[in-house]
Amino acid sequence: MAQNSDQMKEEIDVRIGRPKVRGMDLLKDAHQNKGMCFTLKERQLLGLQGLLPPNIITQDQQVYFVMQNFYRWDNDLDRFIYMMSLQDRNERLFYRTIMQNVELMMPIIYTPTVGQACLKYGLTLRKPRGLYITIHDLGHVYDILCNWYIDDIKTIVVTDGERILGLGDLGAYGMGIPIGKLSLYTALAGMQPHQCLPIVLDVGTDNETLMKDPLYIGLKQKRERGPKYDALLDELMSAVVKKYGSNCLVQFEDFGNHNAFRLLEKYRNSYCTFNDDIQGTASVAVAGLLASLKITGKSLLENKFVFQGAGEASIGIAKLLIMALIELGANEEQAYSRIWMVDSRGLIVKNRPAGGVTGQKIPFAQDHEPIDKLEDVIKQIKPTAIIGAAAQPGAFTETILRDMAEFNEHPIIFALSNPTSKAECTAKQAYVATKGKCVFASGSPFKAVTIDGKTFHPGQGNNAYVFPAVGLATVACDIRTIPESIFLESAKALANMVTKEHLAEGRVYPPLADIRKVSTDIAVYLAQYAFKENLAFHYPEPTDKRHFIESHQYQIDYEEYIPPLYDWPGHSTKL
Structure with a gap:
């Protein structure tokens, strides 16, 4: 049966590399749209001539235009809506602007x-x-x-x-x-x-x-x-x-x-699955704790941790900490003895009169008398670190923060709940109450704080430091199941990227400005680990893991479309 002209044209498009989407449809395709960056040749070849203003600009100029519009809005929700509309129009420009x-x-x-x-x-x-x-x-x-x-x-x-x-x-x-x-x-x-x-x-x-x-x-x-x-x-x-x-x-x-x-x-x-709230949060938090040790001068085994909350984030962090402690030589009983949890009914202890010690909480129940209030838990347990992940705003009171500074030279204060309105305390509250002694990290971003002439840049324990790298390594290396060790290895890799200069600024994570490099480096590290532990199904094993990982990454620069010259009746691609 003879093919109609549309079918023939589609076959020709495929053979010569011409995109099926052309003209106005191309401008509506966020994956391929380049806006006013289409060259004159591309405009003529792709049926765009006359559909765009005649000026041809660069992608950097487009970013400048985006930012001018971005600053026109006076609230973050409107800026969010604007950026999402940009993603719908021009994907590469959206990601280039972010990066x-x-x-x-x-x-x-x-x-x-x-x-x-x-x-x-x-x-x-x-x-x-x-x-x-x-x-x-x-x-x-x-x-x-x-x-x-x-x-x-x-x-x-x-x-x-x-x-x-x-x-x-x-x-x-x-x-x-x-x-x-x-x-x-x-x-x-x-x-x-x-x-x-x-x-x-x-x-x-x-x-x-x-x-x-x-x-x-x-x-x-x-x-x-x-x-x-x-x-x-x-x-x-x-x-x-x-x-x-x-x-x-x-x-x-x-x-x-x-x-x-x-x-x-x-x-x-x-x-091939994982839960970011449990495992991603755990990996980032443990990375921050490992980096904190470079400031406190204590080993992980010398620390005592109190968690405000016993939900999926807290228990995820605690379980990964247990794995890290055992890896350092502690037995299971010793590892669990370093972790204390407080939920809505108070300190989680064995045979708690208030009840509620079920499911994932059971292994963390301590042999101790019940304590109802977090402030009293801090006074009696005297932890080296407090970690909040229960979305209880203000849970880390000034009394708690002062007490932590009283019996620790460098208390570790992690207020990890999101969004900002749910944070256990602000960076300023933590630094002021502890007179700049604390090692602070949060789930949401906080501005720098200056105490007695010293400026601290609070670390943001954002899951974004880990889960994108885990995903990239998983897809690239063809990992079919994701063991818990992947997240512990990610935590170690991230902690090792925190330099003396970062620590001097109060950071326990690399600056967010470096996060693309951080993600790539962690993915490379995980690729090496995955092939070593026989978790990767990609064959053959690449010798240059960095080149292998980078070859899978999305490029934010526009690609030039130069199809081969080809003629068909009534539609010449020759300029």
Whole structure:
């Protein structure tokens, strides 16, 4: 049967390397659009002549234009919306702008502003991104994956919206988190953006405010739990493998505590998956603690840790600390004896009258009398480090901070809760109360603080230091399952990047401005580890691991389109 002209033209396009998308459609394609950077030759070849203003500019000039518009807005939420609209129009320009302004952009495109965006997602939604899979889609999850316009997916970030940052159950409004995480995968580690897919599992919400919100975009029903919920998760994981292969990374994000640990244990040995709230947070926090030792002068075994909170973040950090302590020579009993946890019912101890010591908390219950208040726990236990990850703003009171400075020369204060409004204390509060003695890190960014003429640059314990590197190494090396050791090795690698100059400034993490290099270096380190430990399925093993990792990274510079000269009737490519 004779082919029609459109079919013939498409075959010619494929043979000569001409993109199928041309003209106005090309300008609407964020993956390929270069805006006014298209050269005259490209404009003529691609059917763009007359569709753009005649001036031809450089990508750096485009970045300048973007920043001028960026500064026009007087609040961060509007800046977030502007940057997301740029991502929808011109992907390479979006990432180039971020990479040239990392420290400025990180708080805008992710924490803390992404929290505001999620709270108002019905207002901020401009263009659907990612997939919404509901509890009513049981039996059809694979079909929905097939509706996505790209088949070559390597990384998925999925949430059910039950515990978005420290903001609680936001249901379908939680889509902002997978989108933001995947943007960081590309910006900070160079993951290919077209290979990333954000997914929200909409199983309802228990947030009454959202149920009454006329702008709410999700299912207006109570959150589904039990067998149907589990069946949806099982079907998703099976459908991902069927559609994208067993080496497609699935990152779980912002699930409720009761599901986060359970699902991690259920899938971790059978699928390529990890939970960033548990494992990513743990890796970054442990890296900060390891770097802190260079200031305190103590070994990890000499420290005593008190956690404010016993949720997935705290327990994840504590478990990775246990692994690190055991690796240094402690037995299991000795390792657990260094970790004390405080939840909403007080210090977690054996046979606690207030109860509530169940599940993941049980191994951390100490032989000690019950203590109800965190202030009293600090006075009696006298820890060297306090770590907050329970989204209880102000939990680290001035009394606690002063007490920590009283019995420690350099107390370690980690206020890791996000967003900023949920932080246990601010950087200024910590430095002032301890008279500049503390080693401080936070989950959200804080400005530099000057005490007695010395300026401290508080470290931000941002998961972005680790999870993009883990994802890049996993995809590049074809790692099929991700053991806990990957996160401990990441923590060691990150801690080793903190220099004496960083420590002198009060930093326990490298500056965010260096994060692309940090991510690449950690990915290279993990590639070496993965091949050594037989975790990588990529064959043959590359001899130059750095070149191998860099070859997988997304390039933010525009590519020049120069197709071979070819003629077909009525449509010449000759200039």
